[in-house]
Amino acid sequence: MASDVLLDLANTVIMGILLGGLYALIALGLSLVFGVMKMINVAHGDLVLFGTYFAYGAMTCLGIDPVVSLIAGVPLMFFLGFAIQRYLMSRAFGRSMEAPLLIAFGISLMLQNLQQILWTPMSKGLTTSYALDSFDAGGMHFPLAYLLDFAAAVVVMLLLGQFLSRTYLGKAITGAAQDKTAAQLMGINTRRVYAFAFAISMVTAAFAGVFLGLTFPFTPQSGISFLIIAFGVVIVGGLGSMLGTFLGGMLLGVAQTLGGYFLGSTSQMLVVYFLVLVVLAVRPQGLFGR
């Protein structure tokens, strides 16, 4: 029945849009670090995953709900991010273009191995009671997790946006991203500002990690796919605009769900990767970028 197919497709597309919110949330931290420090943090995916495993630990060892565990997870990730930038990455900046990348690469692998040791390579999930729930609307079927992801993404993005535009530190970060030298001449200590930017990026990663875990199963190796997704969102959505990131996320989300619909669930990531490569090749500044 044509109308059934249409409804199925609409269902798939809407799910893709909701998923896109999650993807935008994952990409937020990467985008912030790139915008401010002109550096792509290749450890980003594994750091998001670290947030996921932290929530997993809280859940399995202490029985704490993953979202609640953010109360501890957020400060932890904040300090971790601050330390990584302040003591590791900043030393690498002056040296060569490869240095920050290689250090991030090393961190990425350390995290992967660490998670493997702590939690085994087996696939895990943040299986709370509500994570498995779903609801129906308009004849379509949605996992509750997707809706939660979208809501979380909107909230975090709004908060971040407000922080960057209204607080002094936020403005300093924005300014340093637009012109580092001018920022220095304003008396802004760019070293500290970079560390804060990285720390905030990690806070968004903490949120992304929890909601990712609620939505999908994960293994210690999942970090790479998170990185590729985040990178894809940043590339597709273009840099510098939160709206672009959001739209980029949704585009990738829809690509994935449609890919899964037509080609089966194992291949759905392939569609995403392919799209990323195509956009990289054709329009590296992104579809909505400057």
Added chain:
Amino acid sequence: MMRKWTALIIFLLLLAALPLLGLPQAWVLYLLLFFVYLAMANMWNLLCGYSGLISLCQPAFVGLAGYTMVILVWIGVPFHAAIVAGGVVAAAFAILISIPVFRLRGIYFAIGTLVVPEALRILFLLWRPVGGKLAGGGAGYMLRGMKGVTVTHYYLIAWVVGVGSIFLMRYILRSKLGLGLAAIRDNDRSAASSGLNVFRLKLYSFVIAAFVTGIAGAVFYLYQGYIEPGGAFSIHWTMIPILATVIGGISTEAGPIIGAMVVVFLDFLLARYAGFSMLIQGAILVGIMLLAPQGFIEIARQIRTRRSPIGVQTSK
């Protein structure tokens, strides 16, 4: 300088003869690994240290070549030919993806090349060109038809590949390609404006690296005896050459040699702690990048000449 290279050549010849002199098999296998790692490290050095291409694409070459070899052997092709075919497939793949990927610079290139092996990994999980379904539903292959081939034989092939990579590097760096690459590495745009075909030079580098890395990978799978997507396209194949090159000294000829020795030695030391190997490797990589980013070669040079680096004023 001549004396150093003569000594090195004699040393390498000795290494070739070792299994014939009765060296225990375990050691032979570690040496085999050394030559495999050496070839890969040299190639990564060619890409990153000399051509300015931060490639994270190595697993694609290794995996493709490995699978090509295993599949060809499965259907009866003699394994020497299969190894070469593996390299050719990897090189052809490099040409194919160079089109999208070379439009990217620096870090974009790095991540672009990161996507490729990951996509291939999923592809090979789904695709099973020859052989029936595996009992457990897995996606790997055993290496068939290698009865009667001795470990010594494998070892000598590895030796050829590893030593060959050293001489290949020597040759490239002194050729026109090498000079062109030196110009590109320092500044892409000014090189292009002085008439160098930047794309073509990078392409040569990339394809050569793909070929040799592929062959080295095929040799590895010869030794391991089975292949599956997770290991074949694993980031491990990026980590090893990076670690070896960085430890030894990036952009130096001897660096990868020393680095490969250290990495194999590390493998040997950590054999009991296999689960921790990437953790330690990652930690070493971070440590070296922070403390001695120029690698061992540079440290050795500084100790020998007992000179402290001249401070150059840099802007903040």
Added chain:
Amino acid sequence: MSQETLLAVDSIDVFYGGFQALREVSLEVRTGEIVALVGANGAGKSTLLNAVSGLIEPAKGVIRYKGEDIGGKDPSQIVSRGISHVPQGRRLFPDMTVLDNLMLGSYNRNARPKVSESLRTVYDLFPILERRKEQPAKTLSGGEQQMLALGRGLMSNPQLMLLDEMSLGLAPIIIGKVYRALREIRKRGITVLFVEQSVRRSLQEADRAYIIEAGRVVLQGNVSDLREEGEIKKAYFGI
């Protein structure tokens, strides 16, 4: 007008990699003065300002501000000591509003308590900025951008302002406006060191001037004395 030395640059060498941009350059700015730094493109004027504000460290020599050695310090520390550098090309934050640009001028901890006061001062000097305060900086005209840059520099509550090529790319009428603002700034007790390519303009606005050529100071003195100099007369008509 106090004759105390506010800024003393003593025989500095500055290198960009292998290239020597400044050779044994010495310069003095006394409290309340307006001093001009004149020279052609590439002579090293901007480099000198960059060395004072901490963007680059001298390889040799000393820079003293109020008696304290500031050579090699971070720009953020130098700003909080009362030096404000308005760089060449203005370097505004293009996508941030006029108001945000000004607010960031007061970022350093000494200036922040006085933000509203400083903002009032800047708006009084440049009323157009108040009118355009919600507009992104990149939408302003060249002259307005220069005024914004000056205003932003004032927000850090400085005692010494370093102004790099304010007239770059501006129409003569606008340049006149900008330099009138400069005189207002001086009236408020701020000492100024400015960089200019135009000898004529420099001699008009400054008390003293230094002429720089190829990284060296070739001529210096009171503006009234310099006007009589043969070399200057040539340049005066030439530039």
